[in-house]
Amino acid sequence: MTDIRLALTGFGNVGKGLAILLAENEETYRRAYGVRMLLTGVADRGGAITNPEGIDPAFLLRVKETTGTVAGYPGGVPGLAGTKFLEGARAQVLVEASSTNFEDAEPGWSYIRGAIDNGMDLVLASKGALVLHWADMMRSATARGVQVRFSATVGAPLPILEMAQRVLLGSTIEVIEGIVNATSNQILSSMSEGLSYEDGVRRAQEIGIAETDPTLDVDGWDAAAKAVIIANAILGADLRLSDVARTGIRGIVRRELEEARMSGAAIKSIARITNHEGVVRAEVRPDRRPLADPLGGLRNDEMGVVFHTDPLGVMTSTARSTAGGGIVTALTVLRDLFNLANDRGWGHVPA
Numbered sequence: 093m094t095d096i097r098l099a100l101t102g103f104g105n106v107g108k109g110l111a112i113l114l115a116e117n118e119e120t121y122r123r124a125y126g127v128r129m130l131l132t133g134v135a136d137r138g139g140a141i142t143n144p145e146g147i148d149p150a151f152l153l154r155v156k157e158t159t160g161t162v163a164g165y166p167g168g169v170p171g172l173a174g175t176k177f178l179e180g181a182r183a184q185v186l187v188e189a190s191s192t193n194f195e196d197a198e199p200g201w202s203y204i205r206g207a208i209d210n211g212m213d214l215v216l217a218s219k220g221a222l223v224l225h226w227a228d229m230m231r232s233a234t235a236r237g238v239q240v241r242f243s244a245t246v247g248a249p250l251p252i253l254e255m256a257q258r259v260l261l262g263s264t265i266e267v268i269e270g271i272v273n274a275t276s277n278q279i280l281s282s283m284s285e286g287l288s289y290e291d292g293v294r295r296a297q298e299i300g301i302a303e304t305d306p307t308l309d310v311d312g313w314d315a316a317a318k319a320v321i322i323a324n325a326i327l328g329a330d331l332r333l334s335d336v337a338r339t340g341i342r343g344i345v346r347r348e349l350e351e352a353r354m355s356g357a358a359i360k361s362i363a364r365i366t367n368h369e370g371v372v373r374a375e376v377r378p379d380r381r382p383l384a385d386p387l388g389g390l391r392n393d394e395m396g397v398v399f400h401t402d403p404l405g406v407m408t409s410t411a412r413s414t415a416g417g418g419i420v421t422a423l424t425v426l427r428d429l430f431n432l433a434n435d436r437g438w439g440h441v442p443a
């Protein structure tokens with residue numbers, strides 16, 4: 093049995109989701125994968141708790157609930173952050189699940205650099221550093237022999253990176269298109285059933301998939317960021333957020349959606365990445381699709397990706413999740429952790 097010591101930054105939906113999964117399934121994971129995932133450091137805005145012997149995830153969840161910060165855990169330190177936090181955790185892997193920030197990628201970027209300096213592998217849920225510092229991060233990670241996993245950042249739980257990097261090897265990927273933002277798809281679905289844009293946003297908020305301020309989703313920023321990460325990771329591009337032509341869904345009126353529905357089609361917010369003779373381009377925009385199309389038929393908060401490849405043809409993956417977003421994303425983080433453990437030879441994933 094191998095212990096894998098994790099330093100977790102961010103204890104919101106995803107961080108807490110990870111703690112719930114570890115609290116509920118530790119024994120199952122041990123038996124199935126031959127590893128024990130041990131939280132040895134957890135940080136939020138209030139401070140941090142570090143303990144190389146392990147932190148009890150169930151108790152930490154109660155502490156966060158009652159005190160508002162993980163620093164309320166016995167031995168926790170208000171204000172503890174940065175290098176001192178990483179040193180205290182003595183972890184093998186940094187799980188970065190703090191808020192995404194497309195302006196300066198903080199606080200994630202500082203934690204990521206600190207982890208690379210310490211030779212820690214990275215499993216990322218936040219997108220800021222991937223979008224703003226892709227080349228720099230990958231160069232320094234490679235130089236230190238650090239592995240970087242980030243499947244949670246590109247439409248969790250869709251296996252977009254895994255399909256490209258494991259399944260489609262040997263084929264040329266010409267186009268990748270997807271519905272990678274569940275909130276926009278939910279709003280468009282509601283509007284096609286007759287709700288106004290405002291009511292569609294409200295319904296998405298009630299379901300728990302839209303933020304109070306849904307700007308990043310409805311204006312296409314989130315999908316554009318995912319397109320950048322997908323293009324850079326899969327097609328070897330060096331795109332920035334500003335390279336993605338981006339049109340959100342605010343301008344779509346209910347009548348257009350209803351008309352599309354009457355004629356057996358749907359308007360969807362599609363992220364599309366093309367690879368033409370090595371020139372990679374990305375865009376996010378509303379597009380009319382027949383309901384029989386693999387993306388046109390995706391309703392509510394369903395997501396999907398379609399790879400157009402040569403010579404294999406078309407490969408599709410879609411997801412309709414039954415758990416909440418935090419748990420689904422945390423499961424995708426765990427998937428990265430188990431695959432990392434397997435690739436590192438730390439445990440065993442059944443063949």
Ligand SMILES: NC(=O)c1ccc[n+]([C@@H]2O[C@H](COP(=O)([O-])OP(=O)(O)OC[C@H]3O[C@@H](n4cnc5c(N)ncnc54)[C@H](OP(=O)(O)O)[C@@H]3O)[C@@H](O)[C@H]2O)c1
Nearest residue numbers: 102103104105106136137189190191192199217218417421
């Ligand atoms: N939710 C999803 O389904 C989903 C899916 C894919 C990717 N992601 C990404 O995963 C990350 C986490 O998402 P989430 O839904 O868990 O967000 P969230 O609920 O807003 O939680 C964000 C966490 O980051 C912490 N944080 C913010 N600034 C910090 C700082 N300076 N130092 C330490 N911690 C800090 C917050 O601390 P406090 O608790 O003290 O406020 C909070 O615990 C985000 O980057 C998001 O884009 C989320």
